[in-house]
Amino acid sequence: MIDSAVFATRRAQLAERVGDGLILLPGNELSPMNYADNHYGFRQDGSFRYYFGLNIPGLVGTIDANSGEAYLFGHEPTIDDVVWTGPQPSFRDLAASVGVGQTVPPALLQDHLEAAIDTGRPLRFLPQYRPENRLAFESLLGIPAGDVNGRADRGLMEAVLKQRLVKSDVEIAEIERAIAVSRDMHLFAMRTVRPGLWEREVAGRIRGEALASGGDVSFPIIFSVHGEVLHNHAWANRMEDGDLVVHDSGAVTDTGYCSDITRTLPVSGRFDGRQRSAYEAVLGAQLAAIDAMKPGVPFRDVHLVAALAIASALTDIGLMKGDPAEAVAAGAHALFMPHGLGHMMGMDVHDGEAIDEDLVGYGDGFERSTQFGLSALRLARPLVPGWVVTVEPGAYFIPELIQRWRSARTCEDFINFDLLESWVGVGGIRIEDDVLVTDDAHRVLGPSIPKQPHDVEAVMAEAADRRHREC
Numbered sequence: 398m399i400d401s402a403v404f405a406t407r408r409a410q411l412a413e414r415v416g417d418g419l420i421l422l423p424g425n426e427l428s429p430m431n432y433a434d435n436h437y438g439f440r441q442d443g444s445f446r447y448y449f450g451l452n453i454p455g456l457v458g459t460i461d462a463n464s465g466e467a468y469l470f471g472h473e474p475t476i477d478d479v480v481w482t483g484p485q486p487s488f489r490d491l492a493a494s495v496g497v498g499q500t501v502p503p504a505l506l507q508d509h510l511e512a513a514i515d516t517g518r519p520l521r522f523l524p525q526y527r528p529e530n531r532l533a534f535e536s537l538l539g540i541p542a543g544d545v546n547g548r549a550d551r552g553l554m555e556a557v558l559k560q561r562l563v564k565s566d567v568e569i570a571e572i573e574r575a576i577a578v579s580r581d582m583h584l585f586a587m588r589t590v591r592p593g594l595w596e597r598e599v600a601g602r603i604r605g606e607a608l609a610s611g612g613d614v615s616f617p618i619i620f621s622v623h624g625e626v627l628h629n630h631a632w633a634n635r636m637e638d639g640d641l642v643v644h645d646s647g648a649v650t651d652t653g654y655c656s657d658i659t660r661t662l663p664v665s666g667r668f669d670g671r672q673r674s675a676y677e678a679v680l681g682a683q684l685a686a687i688d689a690m691k692p693g694v695p696f697r698d699v700h701l702v703a704a705l706a707i708a709s710a711l712t713d714i715g716l717m718k719g720d721p722a723e724a725v726a727a728g729a730h731a732l733f734m735p736h737g738l739g740h741m742m743g744m745d746v747h748d749g750e751a752i753d754e755d756l757v758g759y760g761d762g763f764e765r766s767t768q769f770g771l772s773a774l775r776l777a778r779p780l781v782p783g784w785v786v787t788v789e790p791g792a793y794f795i796p797e798l799i800q801r802w803r804s805a806r807t808c809e810d811f812i813n814f815d816l817l818e819s820w821v822g823v824g825g826i827r828i829e830d831d832v833l834v835t836d837d838a839h840r841v842l843g844p845s846i847p848k849q850p851h852d853v854e855a856v857m858a859e860a861a862d863r864r865h866r867e868c
């Protein structure tokens with residue numbers, strides 16, 4: 398439960414920053430799965446929840462930027478609502494719990510918006526990622542659904558991001574609560590993974606940990622022995638001795654804050670020689686990158702610290718050759734790590750990207766690179782105290798990519814393709830933690846989750862021992 402004054406203060410700050418006009422912030426609706434009344438679990442829009450707190454579908458909030466007044470549009474529960482979903486608190490009380498005194502029936506929303514437009518003041522809204530909200534805008538405002546995002550208000554987008562990306566102590570505490578759930582999810586996986594189990598047998602129960610905490614997963618769980626497929630949501634493989642399994646998952650708390658943590662486990666319970674050397678390359682890169690984080694340092698530079706650490710370690714292994722710094726400048730490391738080092742995290746697992754990915758991560762003189770790998774970096778600009786950023790380097794052995802680079806002779810001065818071909822099958826490794834930028838440096842958030850190879854192996858071995866004793 399977050400105090401009502403927190404939401405009132407956020408709205409007042411936004412109104413002051415934006416200055417004039419009416420700010421329109423629609424919440425999310427329930428999304429149907431396969432027919433209208435059978436819907437997916439509800440997930441509120443991040444910006445609506447940040448300013449209006451309520452985790453209920455079908456609401457709309459407005460903030461008058463001139464007067465600072467806020468309105469919530471929704472209806473009082475009907476007897477039908479009570480019959481089907483049980484006794485409900487009154488809408489007026491819910492609005493009061495987030496500091497809003499003015500509740501208005503949804504039928505009056507159009508008049509409210511038109512009254513503002515008639516006075517010649519701007520109506521300001523964010524880009525809408527849900528099609529039903531774009532359709533609602535079409536019928537409310539007469540803007541064709543396909544044009545809605547083009548008419549989003551740049552000043553509002555910047556003001557909301559400036560506010561949402563810098564986390565308060567209350568928000569950091571909520572994120573750490575989500576990471577505590579992540580810890581349960583990861584320890585469960587470490588204690589359960591073994592040869593012969595199907596990925597889905599573990600992934601389904603990992604989600605159970607998130608649900609049992611009172612929240613849910615913050616995004617679909619990635620749990621796969623094909624970790625080289627970066628966003629593999631299938632869980633369709635049987636885990637075999639000698640496999641590595643990438644487990645990238647997160648929780649969302651009942652207050653709407655996320656975690657996003659990745660660990661990579663040896664299915665056998667012990668890393669073999671090649672797995673260990675590649676794992677240590679990734680872990681070394683993650684620790685070096687975290688160490689480089691402090692206010693004012695561009696996250697692009699932190700990404701390059703990780704890239705250089707991976708290139709250096711892979712050169713020691715013999716998979717890369719030549720000067721590691723030159724290899725990174727040429728983009729050769731991206732054969733192994735084709736993604737960016739991390740992203741903002743908060744109420745959304747990619748915080749702020751629902752508003753605009755480039756506005757979150759670029760600007761301040763930073764432009765997105767076109768180089769393969771670096772072009773996938775979502776955040777480049779200098780770090781600011783209060784930001785929470787994921788740090789998630791990886792190393793992957795992607796057969797199709799290796800083949801393509803080999804036949805095109807891409808970066809051949811830096812890659813030992815002959816040795817590399819014998820590594821196809823190792824799969825992928827990623828290690829991710831959530832890091833707060835503090836006033837002078839950084840802090841890795843949450844309770845610690847084993848990531849040193851011997852710590853991961855110890856958790857797995859202890860669980861295996863217990864299983865044997867119970868047999």
Ligand SMILES: [Mn+2]
Pocket residue numbers: 657740787789829
């Ligand atoms: Mn992530």
